[in-house]
Amino acid sequence: MILRALWACFVLIPLVSTAARACTCSQAPPGACPGLQQGDVVFLGTVTAVEDIAYAPPKSDTSSDFSAPPVDIVASRLTRYHFRIDEKFAGPDVAEIDVFSGGPDDGDCAYRFKQGERYVVFTQQESDGRLFATICNGTRPASDARALIPQLRAMRKGAQVASVFGVLRRADPPFLAPPDDPDDPLSNISLKLRSRLDRFETSTGADGVYSFYDVHAGEYRFTANVPPRTELTQKTLSGGLPPFKIPDGACYEYDVVALPTGHIRGSVLGADGKPLTLASVELYRAGGYSDSRPGLWAFQGDKGVFDFDHIGPGDYVLVFNRANTQNPNAPYPRAFYPGVADAADAQPIHLKDGQQLMKVNLRLSEGFPSRRIRVRLKWQGIRPPGSVTVMAKADQGQNPAARKIAEGLYEFNLLESANYTVSAWEDLAPRRAGVPGPSHAKDSSCHPPSRLDASSIAVPGSDPDAKELLLVFSVPGCAAQ
Numbered sequence: 001m002i003l004r005a006l007w008a009c010f011v012l013i014p015l016v017s018t019a020a021r022a023c024t025c026s027q028a029p030p031g032a033c034p035g036l037q038q039g040d041v042v043f044l045g046t047v048t049a050v051e052d053i054a055y056a057p058p059k060s061d062t063s064s065d066f067s068a069p070p071v072d073i074v075a076s077r078l079t080r081y082h083f084r085i086d087e088k089f090a091g092p093d094v095a096e097i098d099v100f101s102g103g104p105d106d107g108d109c110a111y112r113f114k115q116g117e118r119y120v121v122f123t124q125q126e127s128d129g130r131l132f133a134t135i136c137n138g139t140r141p142a143s144d145a146r147a148l149i150p151q152l153r154a155m156r157k158g159a160q161v162a163s164v165f166g167v168l169r170r171a172d173p174p175f176l177a178p179p180d181d182p183d184d185p186l187s188n189i190s191l192k193l194r195s196r197l198d199r200f201e202t203s204t205g206a207d208g209v210y211s212f213y214d215v216h217a218g219e220y221r222f223t224a225n226v227p228p229r230t231e232l233t234q235k236t237l238s239g240g241l242p243p244f245k246i247p248d249g250a251c252y253e254y255d256v257v258a259l260p261t262g263h264i265r266g267s268v269l270g271a272d273g274k275p276l277t278l279a280s281v282e283l284y285r286a287g288g289y290s291d292s293r294p295g296l297w298a299f300q301g302d303k304g305v306f307d308f309d310h311i312g313p314g315d316y317v318l319v320f321n322r323a324n325t326q327n328p329n330a331p332y333p334r335a336f337y338p339g340v341a342d343a344a345d346a347q348p349i350h351l352k353d354g355q356q357l358m359k360v361n362l363r364l365s366e367g368f369p370s371r372r373i374r375v376r377l378k379w380q381g382i383r384p385p386g387s388v389t390v391m392a393k394a395d396q397g398q399n400p401a402a403r404k405i406a407e408g409l410y411e412f413n414l415l416e417s418a419n420y421t422v423s424a425w426e427d428l429a430p431r432r433a434g435v436p437g438p439s440h441a442k443d444s445s446c447h448p449p450s451r452l453d454a455s456s457i458a459v460p461g462s463d464p465d466a467k468e469l470l471l472v473f474s475v476p477g478c479a480a481q
C-alpha cells in the first residue's frame with residue numbers, strides 16, 4: 001500500500017485518503033513553510049522512458065500466526081517513468097531516477113507524464129522504497145513552475161524564501177482561449193498586499209513572476225494595476241479575488257490572472273416564451289463548437305437567467321442541450337442561439353472588449369412531448385419530524401426533478417416516451433429515530449427506524465389520466481401498537 005505521508009510543501013500540498021478510488025485533493029489553507037526535509041526527493045527532470053509494469057503489494061508477515069489464512073496478492077498495473085535529473089533540489093546525488101504512478105491506491109490521482117517533456121517532480125515514498133508522484137503533491141510541467149523553481153533553489157541553499165509568490169497572467173475563462181493565444185504573462189505590473197496593519201508592494205518581472213518577502217501573519221487583500229477592462233481574479237472564480245490568510249513563516253504559491261470584464265447574460269425561453277426553470281447552456285468561440293467537446297458551462301435556475309462573466313472580445317456560439325439528451329426537466333432538443341437546430345445556422349454573438357450583453361435570449365420552439373403530474377404525500381397518523389425526498393426514476397433518459405408546490409405536494413414533468421417509478425421516503429430526525437418516545441415508552445425493545453418509505457407507484461409518461469398520485473407512509477414499526 002502506498003504510504004500517504006506526502007511531502008508537506010509550501011505549494012499547498014493536499015492529502016489523499018488511501019481508501020479513495022477517485023481523486024479529491026483537499027484545499028487546506030496555507031501553513032508555515034517546512035522547507036526541504038531530510039528524505040525528500042524533489043527535482044527538475046526530463047522523462048526519457050515510459051514503461052507499464054505489473055504491481056503486487058508487499059506480502060504481510062504472518063510467520064508468527066500459524067492460524068492466519070494465506071493472503072491473496074492481487075497484481076495491478078502501474079507506470080514507471082525514467083527521468084534524467086536536470087536539477088536536484090532534494091534527494092540522492094544521482095543522474096537518473098525512476099518515478100512510479102498509477103498504483104492500486106492512487107485512484108484517479110496518478111500523474112501521467114509524457115516522454116521527452118520536462119517536469120518539476122515531488123515524490124512520496126512507498127513502503128518498498130519506490131518513489132511515486134500524484135496530481136495532488138505539486139508535480140507539474142516545468143513551464144508551469146516559473147515562480148516555484150526560484151523558491152526551491154532558495155530552499156536548497158538555505159536562503160530567504162518568499163512569503164507569497166506566483167505568476168500574473170492575462171487569460172481567458174476555461175475553454176474560451178483562442179487557439180493561437182496562450183496565457184500571456186504580464187510584466188512590470190504593480191502588486192499590493194494589504195492587511196489591517198501591514199502594507200507590502202512589489203511588481204512582476206518579465207516572465208510575470210512576483211514575490212513578497214517578510215510578510216507577517218494576517219488576512220490580506222491582493223490588488224494589482226491590471227490593464228484596462230480586465231479584473232484581477234482566478235480562472236475558477238466568479239468576480240474578484242477574496243482575501244486570504246497566511247501564518248508567520250509562510251511560503252504560499254498564489255497564481256492570479258487578469259481576466260476580461262465582458263459579460264453575456266440572458267435566458268433560455270420555452271415554447272411559451274417563459275424562461276425555463278432548469279436549463280444549462282455552453283459557450284464556444286466561433287468556429288470552435290463540437291458536439292463532443294464541452295464549452296464554458298452556465299446554469300439557469302429558478303431566476304430564469306444564465307450568466308457568463310469574464311468573457312473577452314470576439315464572436316461566440318451559444319448552445320442549449322449540447323448532448324441532445326431527452327431531459328424531462330428541460331424537454332427540448334439541442335438548439336443554438338438565437339433558436340435554431342443546426343450549428344451552421346447559429347448566429348454568432350459579437351462581444352466588444354469589456355461589453356455587457358445582458359439580454360441574450362435563446363428561444364426554443366418544438367419540444368419533446370411531456371406532461372405534468374402531481375404527487376401528494378399522506379401519513380397514517382401524525383407525521384414524525386424528518387426530511388422528505390420525492391423521486392421519479394425513469395426507465396430511460398434522465399430523471400425529472402421534483403418541484404415542491406406546498407407542504408406534502410410535489411410536481412414532476414414527465415416525458416411521454418418514458419415510464420417512471422415514483423417513490424418517497426423520509427429520513428427521521430435523530431430524536432425520533434434513536435430516542436424512545438411516549439407511544440412506546442413502556443416497551444424498551446421498540447426502536448423506530450431511521451427512515452420511512454412510502455409505497456412506490458409505477459406510471460407511464462404517456463398516460464394522460466394519471467394526473468395525481470397519492471403516496472402513503474405507514475406508522476413506523478412498534479409505534480403503531
